[in-house]
Amino acid sequence: MRVLLIAALVGLAGTAAATTPAQRSLFLDTLAAAEQGRLDEKPAARRQLENYPLQDYLTAADLSYRLRTDASAALDRRIDAFVTAHPDLPPARALRGRWLASLTRRERWDTLLAAVDTDADGTANRCRAVHARIARGGEPATEALELWRVGHSQPDACDPVFAWLEDSGRLSADEILLRARLALLEGHFGLVRYLGRKLPEDRAARTDRWLDVAQNPERLASAGPLDTDVAVYVFKRLALRDLNAATDLYPPLVERLNPDAAQQYEMKRYLALLYAQNHESEALAWFARLDHARMDAHELGWEIRAAIYQQRWPLVIEAIHDLPPELADEEEWRYWQARALAETGDDEAARARYQALARERSYHGYLAADALGLDYSLNERPLAPDTDALARLRAQPALARAEELRALGMDHQAGREWNVLVDQLDGAALGQAARVAHDWGWHIRAITTLAKADYWDDLDIRYPTPFRDTVTDAADRASIDPAYAYAIIRTESLFQPAVRSPAGAIGLMQLMPGTARLVARQNDEPTPSTTALTEPATNARLGTRYLRDMLDRWQGNLALATASYNAGPNRITRWLPEEPMDPAIWIANIPYTETRKYVQRTMSHMSVFQQRLSESIVPLAERLDPIRPRYADDDAAGES
DSSP: OHHHHHHHHHHHTHHHHHOOHHHHHHHHHHHHHHHTTOGGGOHHHHHHTTTOTTHHHHHHHHHHHHHHHOOOHHHHHHHHHHHHHOTTOHHHHHHHHHHHHHHHHTTOHHHHHHHOOTTTSHHHHHHHHHHHHHHTTOOOHHHHHHHHSSSSOOOGGGHHHHHHHHHTTOOOHHHHHHHHHHHHHTTOHHHHHHHHTTSOHHHHHHHHHHHHHHHOGGGGGGOOSOOHHHHHHHHHHHHHHOHHHHHHHHHHHHHHHOOOHHHHHHHHHHHHHHHHHTTOTTHHHHHHTSOGGGOOHHHHHHHHHHHHHTTOHHHHHHHHHTSOHHHHTSHHHHHHHHHHHHHTTOHHHHHHHHHHHTTSOSHHHHHHHHHHTOOOOOOOOOOOOOHHHHHHHHTOHHHHHHHHHHHTTOHHHHHHHHHHHHTTOOHHHHHHHHHHHHHHTOHHHHHHHHHHTTOOOOHHHHSOOTTHHHHHHHHHHTTSOHHHHHHHHHHHHTTOTTOBOTTOOBTTTTBOHHHHHHHHHHTTOOOOOTTGGGSHHHHHHHHHHHHHHHHHHTTTOHHHHHHHHHHOHHHHHHTOOSSOBOHHHHHHTOSSHHHHHHHHHHHHHHHHHHHHTTOOOOOHHHHSOOBOSOOHHHHHHHHO
C-alpha cells in the first residue's frame, strides 16, 4: 500500500519537478529587480516566467515598491484590483495591510472605507475606518468608545480616534477611570499611570491608591476604600506572594467589602488552586467550599490532582464520577479512576478500565498497560492512498507555490502558503497533504496537517527520524537513549533545525544561547554562535549533553530530568515531595500545565521512538523511578 501511495504522489510533484534551476535563478533575479522598482526593465524575464508558480510574487513586489515611493490614485486602483483577484496569496495580503496604512496617511478616506473589512481586518484597521468616518464629518462615538474601553494599549492607528474623543468632550473622567480600572485588572500598570495623568487631581488619587495597593498587596488589609473588583484582583496578587496571609485575610475582607457570589467564588477558587499547586493539604478543604456548579475543567482537574497527591483514593473515585461525561472520558481521568479503584481493592472494576485504556497509544494508556503487565498498543495504521483527494490537493495553486518556495530555501514564505493550503482542504485531502509534506522532509507541516485531518495512526508521518546518524551519534556520546533524544526533539521543535522560540531558544533541541555556551565551555568546546545552533550536529551534540547534565543532576531520574529540561532545575527542586512518591502521582501534580504535559508527551513519544529505532520498548514502570525528597545536589546546595 505504501508503494502505491508513493507512486500516486510522483505525479503530484509535477510542478517543482518541471521547474528548472535556470527558471529559479531567473525568478530570484527578477524578484530582486521588482523589489527595487525595476520590473519594467525585465519584459523578457516576465514572459519566460509567465507560467511559473510564483509569478504573482513579482507583481506584489513591484506594487509594494511603488506604494513606498510613488503612491497615487492610479496605483490604488491597481493594488485594489490585485489584492481582490488574489485574496489568498500571502504577499497580496501583506501588500493589502501596507496599502490600508498608506491610504490613511494620504487621507484617501473613501477608498479606505471601501477596502476595509471591519469584521476581519483587526483593531488597527477598525481604528482606521473610524478615523476615516470622523474625517468625513461623521460622529461614530459608539464605535470609537468601543475601541477605547479596553484594558490594554491599542495600535497607534487608534490615536487619532482617541484624540477626537478627547477633543469632542466624550472622554469624561468616568470614561478614563473605567479604562484605568480595566488596565489595572489586566496588570498594565503603565497604562494606569498614563490615564491617571489625564484625570483631575481628586480622581487621579483613586488610580494612585489602586496602584499602591496592587504593587504592595500586603497593604490590602489596611487599605482605604477600594472598588470590590480591584480588591479581589489585589487579593489574588497577595495570594501569589503569601498564600497563608491571603487565607487569613479572606474572612475579614469578605465581611468588609461584601463581594457578590461570583467575586467570593473567584477568591476561594484562587486559594484552592494555589494550595493544590503548592501541594498543600489545605487544598481539598478549599475545593470543598467551592460551588461545584461553577467549576470549570481546570478547577475540577486540580481538585482531583490534590486528592491524588494526598492519596485520598475514595475522594478521587467520587470526584471523577461527578465529572461531566466529556471530561470523565479523557484518558487522564480514566487512568486515575482505574488506579483509585485498584488502590481501594476493587480489582475487577479497575482491570476492566485498565484494559480499555491499555488499547490506546498514549502516556496514560501505557500506564494502564503497565498495571496489567501488557505490551504497549502502538496501533500503527498507515494512511491509505486516495486518488480523488490527491486530485483535489493538486488543484490548489498554493501547493505548487509552497513546493517551489521550499526548493528556493524560502521556508518561512512556504509556511504561509501551506497555511493557505490547509485552510482550503477537506479531511481526506489534508491527510494526503500530510503525506506530501512528509515526503518533502517538511516534518512540522506533515505532523500538524495530519493532526488537522484528525488522523493519528500513521507513525511513519507522526514519528519520523530525520538526522538519524547525527542524533544517534550525539545521544550515544552523551550516554542517553537515542529514543529519549528524539522524544525531546519532537516535543521541542517538531524537527525544525532553524526554529527560534519567542524566548530565544534555538534549533532542534531548543537550546538557549546561554545554556549552549555553558555546555560548550564545560566540554572544552568553542563558543557556538546562534547560527551554529541551527546546525543539527551542533544543536544535537550540545542538547544531548545538557540532557545528560540534567540526568546526572537528578541521579538518572528521567521524569525530573525531563521536567528540568522544560522548566529549569531550580523550579523542580521546589516541587519535590516531602516523602518518596510514585512518579505517576508526582507527574500528575506538576504545577505548570505546560511542563506536566511536556513530561507526559515526552515519555509517550519515547516509547514510540524506541519501536521506530528497533529498540526494545522499556515500560514506563521500569523507566520512571520514584521521586525522592532530596538529591545529592540539593544537599550540596544546602551545605554551601
